Amino acid sequence: MHEEKALKVYTYHGAGRVSMKAEDFAQYDVVITTYQTLASDFMPRGKAASTGVPERKLRASGLYGMDWRRIILDEGHTIRNPSSKGAAAVTALMARSRWALTGTPIINSLKDLYCLLRFIGITGGLEKLEVFNSVLIRPLKNGEPTAVFLLQAIMNAFTLRRRKEMAFIDLRLPKLDEYVHRIDFTEKEKERYVALAKEAKGVLTGVLGKGKEQTFAHLLEVLLRMRQCCNHWQLCGGRVTKLLAHLQEHGGTVDLNPETKKALQDVLQVQIECQELCPVCLETLHNPVITTCSHSFGLECIAKVIETQHKKCPMCRAELPDVESTLVGPANEHGDEAADDEMDLTQSSSKLEGMMKILAATRASGRGEKTVVFSQWTRFLDIVMARLDRDGYTYCRLDGTMTAAQRDGALHALEHDAGCTVMLASLGVCAVGLNLTAANQIILSDSWWAPAIEDQAVDRVHRLGQKRETRIFRLVVDKTIEDQVLEIQAEKRKLMRLAFSEGEGKRDGGKVKTGRLADIQRLLASQEG
Structure with a gap:
């Protein structure tokens, strides 16, 4: 490529990025940024989500000060939670054309698809989640053929689908x-697994029945241990069970120390793996955190609740004085656990x-x-x-x-x-x-x-x-x-x-x-x- 025809590319991200206006961005052909940077520009640190940002201030500088020729989302399923700050941030950008690239437009449910369609500019009422629910999601769950036809018509109109196994794609990939x-389990492994299965059935009876209340989190935790037992019996630690039993017996919250923090992170990981919903917005957990009373929320949702609802958990009314001392996030961004020194690796x-x-x-x-x-x-x-x-x-x-x-x-x-x-x-x-x-x-x-x-x-x-x-x-x-x-x-x-x-x-x-x-x-x- 001749040097004079090369695209001028600018990478705009990170805490040290310089303030830019539309005329600054206009000097480049392509601007590359991250979802985190976009969300930060959309709602600057220190601004409460409930107060909003005036439109004229939002459009004054940064990525929102530019009317883009084209916005392209890579790994577009990142914005699949309609209540998340990231989804709101990308949708608020001004652009003549909008593309979203993803190999997994649907990960859990059709709500994943809703955010992508809203971003690219679908109209006719379907840009509203309640309408999307009423004309697509609920009828599809009921097996109504008209909803199937509508969904397929929308996808044909708005998407270009390419899978590597399609004959006309011919990526020439090896088979x-x-x-x-x-x-098959050994007899000893089978005994352990059957014991966990019996415990899970007992907990399920408690969840469904009217007797002694069992927590849904306890049920999910037992199911997780059943799955872990299939890999290796040593993965089925009792730390989570002890924490849940303590909370059920004594109520309220636990004091944060290294052991209880790790146990809460284990409970949170169960919720993340099971794609649990945030009780506030009823969407898949976004920026997941867990309270010291063991209830999991999206961070933005529970932070707003703590700020506006007298610092109490919306699930059990336990005291949550502030975000810093009562919320625990995953062990790391991917939820991976650190090594356990108590395990016998032999x-x-x-x-x-x-x-x-x-x-x-x-x-x-x-x-x-x-x-x-x-x-x-x-x-x-x-x-x-x-x-x-x-x-x-x-x-x-x-x-x-x-x-x-x-x-x-x-x-x-x-x-x-x-x-x-x-x-x-x-x-x-x-x-x-x-x-x-x-x-x-x-x-x-x-x-x-x-x-x-x-x-x-x-x-x-x-x-x-x-x-x-x-x-x-x-x-x-x-x-x-x-x-x-x-x-x-x-x-x-x-x-x-x-x-x-x-x-x-x-x-x-x-x-x-x-x-x-x-x-x-x-x-x-x-x-x-």
Whole structure:
């Protein structure tokens, strides 16, 4: 490209960015920024969300002082929460054209799609959430054919859908095969799992019944431990259970100390993984935090409640004096846990043995193939790491507890160190923005409720630049809750196919989900005990 024809690009982000006006931005062809910077310009620090910012002041400078030719959102599903500050920030930009790029427009429900449609400028009343609910979301849940036709008409009019498996795309990617590797519990593991299943059924009875009240958080926590037990029994710690029992017995709040803070973060992680709703705005948790009385909210929502409603929790009326001393956020931005010194890393499990058989066969093939092992739980990665050490593997690791420099080092080792044949990776960290094509084999140690997150992680490996045929091994303990997680994944894939009038893909299938408590009843109905 001739130098005089090169695009002039400006990167506008960070705390040290200079103040810019429309005429400053106009000197460049492309301006690159982040969602966080956009939200910061939209609502400067120190301004209460309830007071708003006058339109003339909002448009005076920064990104909002420019009438853009085109706004392009990368990873557009980032704005899927209609009540979030980020969604409001991008929608408020002035532009003649609006594009949103995403491989996962629907992660949990059609509300994810609403924000994208509102951003690109849909009208006719559908830009209002209550109308969108009444003419699309509720009728679709009731199976009304007219709503299906309306949804498909909207998607045909507003979207350009391109999937790498479409014949006319022809990315010339190597073949991708997926295998579900079913594993049987040992008798001892089965005893532990059945005990957890019985506990979950008892808690569910308490939630549904009129006797002694059981908290929904307690039920979700037991379900999480059932899933963790499928990986390794040592993941099923009792810290969360003790905290919930204390709160149920004594009421009120807990004093924050290192132990209770960690327990609250564990409870919050359960809520995040289960895609729980913020009780204030009834949307998926956004900037999730948990109170010292163990109720989870979106940060913006609970901060406003504390400010305007006499500093009390809207769920239990417990005293919440201020945001700083009563709210706890995730352990890190990806929710990954730090190492647990109390774990015995020498203990194995059926799933770990199944994984090691796959890795041993790969090493014995002599083809120099590399494997990425994904898990939701970094404590399970600790156990796998100890086993790899004992069996003489060279590996690297990528998770949310690591610094940026450490992550870069792991990526460099996978790509450039021929002896490094395994990467242990946190699913949340690897869902977007990475190139892992140095590997061509994937082991999914556990299944995520939202298949879009898994699909994005798989696409870090099976993407442009991949030269080898790629394999996915999904480890599933037979006749456990993991079977039902796969069904829920299939239901969410079905919703995506419905919206885009697509046929069933290789990774699709399953039954239709009804409601949250009904889902849990169905999950537990098939469990032994």
